[in-house]
Structures are given as structure tokens and as C-alpha cells.
Amino acid sequence: MAKVAKIDASGIYYRELNQQIRRLATEGAQQIELHNVCGQRYIGTNLDRPVEIEIFGTPGNDLGAFMNGSEITVNGNAQDGCGNTMNEGKIVIQGHAGDIIGSSARGGKIFIKGSVSYRTGIHMKEYQNKQPAIVIGGTTQDFVGEYMAGGILVLLGLNLNGGENHKACFIGTGMHGGVIYIRGGIEDYQLGKEVGIAELAENDHQILHQLVSEFSSYFGYNAELILNHRFIKLFPRYLRPYGRLYAY
Template sequence: METLNARSLHYQVLNESIRNLLDNGCRELVLKNVNGQRYIGAGVRQQARLEIHGVPGNNLAALMDGLEIEVFGNAQDGVGNTMNDGTVIIHGNTADITGYSMRGGRIFIRGNVGYRVGIHMKAFQDKNPLIVIGGQAGDFFGEYMAGGNLVLLGLDLPPGEAIAGNFVATGMHGGAIFIRGQVDPERLGKEVKAVAPTAADQQRLQEIAGEFAGYFNLEAEKILARPFTKLIPYNKRPYGTMYAY
């Protein structure tokens, strides 16, 4: 296991050091004192584990393909942007566009997330990306979603607080969103409908809850104690009739 002190390092220097270590066979790397350095893990293809202490900057794990990253702190915008494979575990909150256009891999977030999370998420052959959020989500959750799964848990939700913002899943045309409890129908985009999860969904949710609970030292039974609402698109071609041919 290697340790890198990221204090005062420019992101280009830090990322080059990370790449060099991984290229030379390092399979477990701890980054200390990370403070806003961007693009950590961007385009990295190795199978390795990266532990981040502090707050990584924007586009953490962008275009990533295989790494496991665990962040002991918050993360910023664009976590897992266009990610292909790998796992990201965040012991705090993340900001906007987490998982933008993510095609594969998994992101687990203990806290809340910002706007447009899971936007344009995709699925492809055996790739089925997953984002699990412990807290609340901002507006446009799952916008333009084309595949994969979003799971929103709303744990420790203060009374009167909504689990998701407005315009949930506008333009969604693939994949499924699972929300623990209910979501106000007025907050849903017109392209989606709320349905009850199937038995297969319940099985999958149990596995997801178990894994989530494991990462963050929670009890899976408590997470599963409330029933989930499933959101699916009406149609995989939401704009098919818009044009005059």
C-alpha cells in the first residue's frame, strides 16, 4: 500500500503521480489531504483501490474504467462523468451531475446529491450502471435517463423535506429509478410513471441495500423497512412523434 500526501499539489502533478504508481503495479493507494484536486481517476483503467481523505475536486472518476475509489469526505461536481466501469463510495455528499452519461460501474453516496444526478445514464450489453444515494436529490434527478438504475433512499430525511427536487426524470427513456417511500406526482416529469417494484426488483433492492449498508455501517433491514416506488418511462422514444416527415 502506498500513501501520497496531496497537500498543495497541483492536480496535474497529483494525477501524474497516481498514474505512475498504478502503472508500476501499485494496487492500493491512499491519498491524504486532498483538497479540490480535479480529475482524480479520470480515464484510469487499472483494477486497483484508491482511498481519498479530504475533498476531491470536479470530475472525480470521469471516464474511469475499473478503479475502486472510496472518499472519506464530500465530493464535488461530475463524479463518475461518462464512467465505464468501477466503483465509487462516498462517505459524504456529492454535487451536481453525479454519474452524467455513466455507462457502467457503481456509485454509492452516503449523503445528499445535487442537481441533474444520473443525467443521461445509459446501459449497454452487460453494463448496467447503478447510483445509490443515502439522502436527498436535487432537481432533474434522472433527467434524460436512457438506462441503468438510480436508487434514492432518503434516510434521516428531516420532517417535511421532499426526498427529490422538481422535474424528476424528465425526458427519461430507459432504465429504472427506485425511490424509498413516495414521491409527490407533481414532481415527476411527464415521460415517467410510478409503478410497484416487481419481485425481481425487490430481490435486487435487497442486494443493493445490503451492499450500501455494508459500506456505511448501516442496517439493511431498516433501509428495506419502507416500500419503494419504481419509476419507469412510458416509452423508449419520447420524441418519436415530434417531427413532420
């Protein structure tokens, strides 16, 4: 039977809070509920074994940084650096999130119901059987997918009014791996020079179906209704975008 442990985080400094979480995880807690979280950083970093953490309130920056297999649910908004250099695990955010979500992640999944700020998925990678994925229900600011070297980024635009385009510019600048799927309007000038646009192929539909279904299951959407809409696919035009820059 799963053991659920609870912590009231009000007034606790992040270092103490994370020590308490670590202690609980080491003692064998499989599920940990954190209440009244207010800006504490690094929740989910350095746990010696994976646990499920449910957060009520607003966690601070670097939520799940370097995380290795835990699952975090945030009943609220998340701030910057969520999933930073994550190796494995899952983060579900029932609100919005800040800058550089999933920065340099090499594995794991991040689902965000609302919108995100700048540089989401920057320098995400993939490696062997690891392929990180970020699904954003709303829209994003500039530089989404910048320097992307692998992984899957899905932008659903569910909060755009009918006919309204995404506003982000420099999408996929410097991208040299991975794939970005976008639902909702976008103009050519909003894209980085290194990305190409393509229609979805059969395997793209499969990937999207899987990710959007999972997304919908967390946030109470109908996946079919979301998928029944035009998506475009952005891919890196070059594996080596800067290979011809130099004289030897």
C-alpha cells in the same frame, strides 16, 4: 500481497497528483491512499489498470471521469461530475456529492451516504452486460435521472424527517430507459412527464436488496431496516419519448 502506496496531496496541483497516481498504478500499486486532498480534479481518470484509491479530504470535480474499473472511496464529500461517463468501477462517498453525479455513465456503481445536488444520473445508459447503478442515502435536488437511457438509480431519503417528502422536481424528465427506485414521499407534480409509477415486482426487490445491502455495508446501516419501508418504482413510459414530434 497488496501493495499500499501513500501520497500527501497537500499543495500538489492536480496534473502532478494524477501523474503520480498513474505512475504508481503503472508500477503495480494496487491500493493508493491520498491524504490532504483539497479540490484536485480528475482523480482516477486514465489509469492503465484498475486500482483501489482511498481519498482523505475533498476531491475536486470529475472524480473518476471516464473511469474504467478502478474503485475509489472518499472519506469526505465529493464535488461535481463524479463518475462522469464512467465505463466500469466503483465510487463510495462517505459524505455528500455535487451536481451531475454519474452523468452519462454506462457502467459501474456509485454509493453516496449523504445527499446530492442537481441532475444526478443524467443520461445514464446501459449496454450489453453493463448497467450502472447510483445509490443515494439522502435526498436530491431537481432533474434527478433526467434523460436517463439506462441504469438503476436508488434514492433512499434516509435523512428526511418522518413524513417529510423529497423536494426534487422534474424527476426523470426525458427518461427513456432504466429505472428509478424511491424511498420516501413524493407527489405526482414532482415527476417528469415521461415517467410512470409502479409498485415493485419480485425482481425489483431482488435488485434493491442487492444494492441496499452493498450500500449498508459501506456506511454501517441495517439493510433490512431500510428495505422495510415503501419504495416506488419510476419507469420510462416510452422508449421513444420524442418519436412523434416530427413531420416528414
